[in-house]
Amino acid sequence: MSSKENKDRKPDVRKLERQILRAMRAEGWLAPETVPEVLETEKTLADDQIEVSDASFERVRALLQSTATPKVIQLSKPKAEPMDLSENLARAAREGGTVSQEIEERMRRDRDAAEAKNGDN
Amino acid sequence: MSSAAKTKSRTAFSGDSDEDLIFYMSLEGEDRASAEEAWKEFYFRHLGYLLAVCQRFQGALGDLGVEDLVQETFVRVLKKAHTFRPLGNGSDHASARVRAWLGRIANRLFLSSLRGQPEIEFADDPYESIADDPAPVANEPESDESEHLPLLRAALRTLTEREREVLISSYAWYEPGDGCNRMPSDELSALCSRFQTTAANIRQIRSRAFGKLEKYLEDHGNK
Numbered sequence: 001m002s003s004k005e006n007k008d009r010k011p012d013v014r015k016l017e018r019q020i021l022r023a024m025r026a027e028g029w030l031a032p033e034t035v036p037e038v039l040e041t042e043k044t045l046a047d048d049q050i051e052v053s054d055a056s057f058e059r060v061r062a063l064l065q066s067t068a069t070p071k072v073i074q075l076s077k078p079k080a081e082p083m084d085l086s087e088n089l090a091r092a093a094r095e096g097g098t099v100s101q102e103i104e105e106r107m108r109r110d111r112d113a114a115e116a117k118n119g120d121n
Numbered sequence: 122m123s124s125a126a127k128t129k130s131r132t133a134f135s136g137d138s139d140e141d142l143i144f145y146m147s148l149e150g151e152d153r154a155s156a157e158e159a160w161k162e163f164y165f166r167h168l169g170y171l172l173a174v175c176q177r178f179q180g181a182l183g184d185l186g187v188e189d190l191v192q193e194t195f196v197r198v199l200k201k202a203h204t205f206r207p208l209g210n211g212s213d214h215a216s217a218r219v220r221a222w223l224g225r226i227a228n229r230l231f232l233s234s235l236r237g238q239p240e241i242e243f244a245d246d247p248y249e250s251i252a253d254d255p256a257p258v259a260n261e262p263e264s265d266e267s268e269h270l271p272l273l274r275a276a277l278r279t280l281t282e283r284e285r286e287v288l289i290s291s292y293a294w295y296e297p298g299d300g301c302n303r304m305p306s307d308e309l310s311a312l313c314s315r316f317q318t319t320a321a322n323i324r325q326i327r328s329r330a331f332g333k334l335e336k337y338l339e340d341h342g343n344k
Contacts (some may be wrong), residue, residue, distance in 0.1 A: 016331075016334070016335065017295065019269055019270070019273055020273060020277075020288070020331075020334060021292060021295065022270065022273075023270055023273035023274045023276075023277055024277065024288075024289065024292070025224075025228075026270060026274055027274050027277050027278070028177050029177060029277075029285070029289055030177070030224075030228045030231070030289075030292075031174045031175065031177070031223075031224035031225075031227045031228050031231075032174060032220070032221060032224045033221050033224045033225045033228060034221050035214045035217045035218050035221055037221065037224075038214075038217040038218075038220045038221050038224065039214065039217050041174060042170070042217070042220075045169075045170065045173050052164075052165055052168055052169075056168070057161055057164050057165070059192065060164060060192045060195050060196065061157070063192050063193065063196050064196050064199065
């Protein structure tokens with residue numbers, strides 16, 4: 001088939017694909033997506049009510065929490081007074097390894113807080 | 122069908138319409154307690170229906186997969202409540218329109234799960250796929266394509282089980298403007314694994330399925 005013929009044929013193919021998708025929903029291969037499809041489906045469903053436990057909803061709520069919460073371990077805020085800069089550096093030295101930017105940032109905040117506190121006094 | 126369509130309400134929002142519930146749900150950022158209570162009512166109201174329609178995916182997803190799909194659909198409804206455009210209380214078939222929206226989300230999730238993911242992937246950005254997929258504004262008009270619908274449905278029934286599954290899977294990549302020809306080769310490998318065959322064979326099966334449908338329409342003189 002030439003490229004021109006192929007191009008001319010494209011709208012037909014797209015139309016057919018769209019129609020197939022719609023027919024698949026009508027056949028029950030996919031969930032209804034239009035009002036007429038929903039109304040048609042509802043006719044086929046049982047009309048009685050079922051009990052759903054609260055535990056069922058709690059599982060969905062838990063799923064919401066798991067998707068809403070970034071998968072990052074939150075550092076708890078220290079309850080004690082912040083250690084001073086030298087203590088942080090000493091601990092880093094004792095435990096080895098490099099001082100990460102995050103630790104450096106925390107130490108800087110600790111130092112600023114300590115200086116501000118001293119300034120207040 | 123064994124699943125029931127209705128579940129009993131048990132929340133303070135039991136008298137509110139579906140559109141009102143979605144409105145309260147959209148306020149999640151401002152009033153989380155009310156939003157979750159409205160969401161709970163919405164869940165109890167539509168769980169039976171959604172479970173029933175999602176049973177059709179049981180073959181591909183299994184029982185647990187269907188449950189996951191239903192749960193994830195409800196989570197997305199809450200997160201996407203602000204994108205829903207209400208028609209106003211008293212509108213004809215307002216509840217059916219909400220369920221149409223539910224179905225659209227469930228289908229997106231189901232088809233996404235076929236993109237080489239044996240299970241629903243919760244760690245994925247869960248809201249991106251419907252971010253530009255607002256709810257339908259009104260009842261979708263019946264186009265002239267409707268007249269071919271019975272014929273196409275009959276044509277679909279002539280497909281083999283495998284052709285049917287490959288056809289559904291090919292719609293995992295369907296885009297209204299582009300059709301469903303864009304089946305990336307890396308993701309195709311997962312399909313090959315599922316069907317225990319080669320990529321070339323998958324393409325052949327898909328091509329044969331489309332060909333059978335076209336021929337059926339031609340033979341019955343209604344294309």
